[in-house]
Amino acid sequence: MPKVALYARYSTDNQSVASIEDQFRICREHAGRERWQVVDTYHDAAISGASVILRPGVQSLLQDARRGKFDIVLAEALDRVSRDQADVATLFKHLRFAGVQIITLAEGEISEPHVGLKGTMDALFLKDLAAKTHRGLRGRVEKGKAGGGLCYGYEVVKRTDSEGELVRGERKINEAEAVVVRRIFREFAAGKSPRAIATDLNRDCIPGPFGHTWATRRSEATPAAVTALSTTSFMPGCWSGTGSASSRTQTRASVCRVRTPRRNGSGPKCWSYALSMTSCGSG
Secondary structure, three states: OOEEEEEEEEOOOOOOOHHHHHHHHHHHHHHHHHOOEEEEEEEEEOOOOOOOOOOHHHHHHHHHHHOOOOOEEEEOOHHHHOOOHHHHHHHHHHHHHOOOEEEEOOOEEOOHHHHHHHHHHHHHHHHHHHHHHHHHHHHHHHOOOOOOOOOOOEEEOOOEOOOOOEOOOOEEEOHHHHHHHHHHHHHHHOOOOHHHHHHHHHHOOOOOHHHOOOOOOHHHOOHHHHHHHHHOOOOOOEEEEOOOOOHHHOOHHHOEEEEOOOOOOOOHHHHHHHHHHHHHHHO
């Protein structure tokens, strides 16, 4: 009786943790009809299909495949394993070397043509998805809302519109953190280094972003948090963004900036001076 391992994955786009069990259920039903023995299950929750490198479920599956624990990997569809063409090819190569087949309910037994053609289709899907995400985030910024992430000094506004839909991208000042932001602006503009500011904040027991301490060692990228706060365009009241998750794809022309009411009260003169000091220091 062939031994089979089940693999399931769900991402954060319109899916939930229940999707894992749904995928396992239909895979078990298929294995039962084929009289295969299910020996183990592997899954990755809320993880993108773009890469398998950091997915613990796939890594465990590969390790057990090398040990000869099963003969078949069964999944709902090939895009549940990965949408990255190179990763699909690499995974297929490693499993085949271990003598393990990949079978999906959607495509059947996976072979080289599946890897090439399906991998190309999934890669195009990811490219199209990235473009649509970019467009949506840019549109949000153009409406004066945050494109994503949460900057120190603000908190998320949770409310619904007239139709009951969640309103995204709205922020309001976190008053306790705003006091810290203004202090950072004043001290940075007065000539104090980011490392010295971080040291003093820790000494005064002021928590940093997400409640962490302010980094003070070079290995912790010290200037990052303090310098970002003292120069970011969020502070004087200007949302900016490109909708791109990677800075490598951003260009000056692609950045969208929208003026909004001044946010943290630091004052445009103080912000401009802090920015000019950073520019001089980096030059």
